[in-house]
Amino acid sequence: MRTMKQRLFAGLSLLFFAVPGFAQEEAPIxxxxxxxxxxxxxxxxxSPIIRQALIDQEIGDRDIKANLADWYPQITASAAGIYNIKLQQQIIGDQLITFGQTYNSNALLEVGQTLFNRDQLFASKSAKYYRQQLQQVTENARINTVVDVSKAFYSILLSEEQLKILDQNLDRLDKQYKDAYSxxxxxxxxxxDYQRASIAxxxxxxxxxxxxxxxxxxYDYLKQLMGYPDSLDFTIEFDLQAETNKVVEDVADPLILENRVEYRLLQTQQTLNEVQTGYERWNYLPQLSAYYRYNWxxxxxxxxxxxxxxxxxxxxGxxxxxPIFQGGKRVHRVKAAELQVDRGRVEIENLSNQLRTEYSGALADFNSSVYEWQLIRENMEMAEEVYNIIKMQYDEGIKAYVELVVAETDLQTAQINHINAFYQVLEDKLDLERALGTIN
Structure with a gap:
């Protein structure tokens, strides 16, 4: 039979591994x-950026809890031992009196309780806003991750579509080369003719x-952004037609500054500036604490x-x-805190203007890229039609081969330009959504 100590150890082990948070499950890959x-x-x-942001958020939360812990009773114990090499002596009357004893020792137990303290009031009042700020920083990291990962995804798709176009052109050129050689x-x-075909x-x-x-x-860059294992591989897929229809239907929403996490972060910081101003004003208030001591x-x-x-x-007791007089330090600290609030107002105003400018620029870029993409699509369809006509005329001996080469080059250029323009629309759409603050 197991001893009581073994049973206790086994029970604590089961409890430890059963508590959520001690063992983090790996996300399915x-x-x-x-x-x-x-x-x-x-x-x-x-994503490494997200994981770091979450760790930073947890660190900040622990710091907040550590600051708030001073409101709870503080219990300390201490002990000391003294060996008096030479005891104090003093003449009283006609006698030499020795004070004390050779060995002294003491053990102290002290319980303290903060009743009123400006540092603790500040910690309590600001904790909510510090947590809010930490969450907003994490949210900003999520938004940036969505944008960066999406753009890396689009870059691979762009290369795939370009590769498909080149493969189609290779098939056509290979057939033209064989026909010209024949x-x-x-x-x-x-x-x-066949030499030109060979060069093309x-x-x-x-x-x-x-x-x-x-x-x-x-793919390596995308995996780096994702935090995906290097030892594993994957491919991507994308419904190009569905996204094409969706882009045409999209209509930009009006800008709401509060939707931008950067704006909300600055608002939170401004609130903390105001709390800091109150904290500096509390410097005139007294501090009160209670204690109980027992000394052996x-x-x-x-x-x-x-x-x-x-x-x-x-x-x-x-x-x-x-606090009575500190050389004017409190006055200067209060004034500095008030100036920080004034600076925060200017910073919010400046950021508001920057966000409006960013939105108007992103909207203009998106509208321009959509318009350009639609024109280039029409050019591509026209280039394809011209190529088919010239190819048919060349096969019938009406057109020279050089005209077919020009038509082939124009078609390939139009196809590449079309796919580049479309993926520019997707990237500009992402930038517009970020400018609007609508990326979740």
Missing amino acids: PKNVLTLEEVVDYALVQ RFEAGLVDKT LTNVKSDRNRMANSFEAK NYFNNSFSDLYNTAYPVSSV LNLAI
């Missing part, structure tokens, strides 16, 4: 093909190789008999400290 929502959700849990062998055209094919192959080699670096005293000329008899002393 999404694998295979991931959507933007899955990538962002994982990043909001595992015509040359048949004596229908000179060798310049080689150029597109080079572009495709460069694009394909950039994928690993872009021991005296003896023999160390072995020192603790045979105790001579206890007990007391209870109040401590009142009234």
Whole structure:
């Protein structure tokens, strides 16, 4: 049978591991093909920036609790021992009197309770706003993570779409090269046609190789932002058509400053500035605390008999400290705190103007990119139509090969420009949502 100590240890072990918070569960790692929502959700849990912000928030909360702990009774114990090498002596009358004993010792138990203290009043009044500030800092980190991760996601998608366009062009150019070479062998055209086709094919192959080699670096960057394990891999998917329709339907909301976390952070800081001003004014108030002491005293000329008899002393009392004059320091501190409040008002006003400017700029960029994307889409459709016509005319011997090369180049350029313009719309939309404060 187990001893009582073993049972107690086993019980405490079970209790320790059963308490939530001592062991943090690992977040499930999404694998295979991931959507933007899955990538962002994982990043909001595992991103190094988010994890650091959450740790900072917990540290701040612990600091607040530590400051508030001074309101509770403070219990201290102390002990001391003294060996008097030479005891004090004094002549009284015609006698030499020795005071004290060779060995002294004491043990003190003291209980203190703060009744009124400006530091504790400040800690109590400001705790709510400090917690609010910590939460807003974490919220700001989440917003930045959403934007950064989304843009990295879009960058990979852009490369994938460009790669698809280059693959399509490679197929067309390869067919054109084979057709031109067959015509040359048949004596229908000179060798310049298939040579031009070879040059165009080689150029597109080079572009495709460069694009394909950039994928690993872009995925590594996205995994870094997400906090995703380097040893694992995934691919991404995106409903391009659904997002296209959604972008066209989107209408920008009016700017509400309170939606911006930066504005709310500054408001919270301004509230703390006002609380700080009150704290400095409280410097004129007295401080009051209560205490209870119990002191065990021991005296003896023999160390072995020192603790045979105790001579206890007990007391209870109040401590009142009234600040009277500090050389004008309190006046200057109050004035400095008031000036800090004035500065905060100017800072809020300046930030408000900055946010309005940022919003108007983001809105202008978004509207411009949407307009440009729609024009470029029309150009792409036109370039595709022109290419098909010229290709048909070239096959019939009506057009020269050089015109087909020009049409092919125009089509590829229009396709690349179109996909670049669309992903610029997505990025500008993200910036507009951040400017509006609507990213959750």
